[in-house]
Amino acid sequence: MAEPKVIDVRTVPPPHRHPLIFSTFEELAPGDRMILVNDHDPKPLYYQFSAEMPGQFEWNYLEKGPDWRVEIKKTGK
Secondary structure: OOOOEEEEOOOOOHHHHHHHHHHHHHHOOOOOEEEEEEOOOOHHHHHHHHHHOOOOEEEEEEEOOOOEEEEEEEOOO
């Protein structure tokens, strides 16, 4: 299993964050993981993943503030 790719969006302008996160997720092979680093709880992103990619990911909080870290694993496709 590959090391998880770390995506730190704290310095990315907000309109560019979700497109960057989704494009990175799309590049993952099934079973691979990415670590998202954010300056707030990315719960809205979780809901977007749930709506657009149901059953294709696992979401695990690694750190909850002040910097938020979430492991997102690709499970499908």
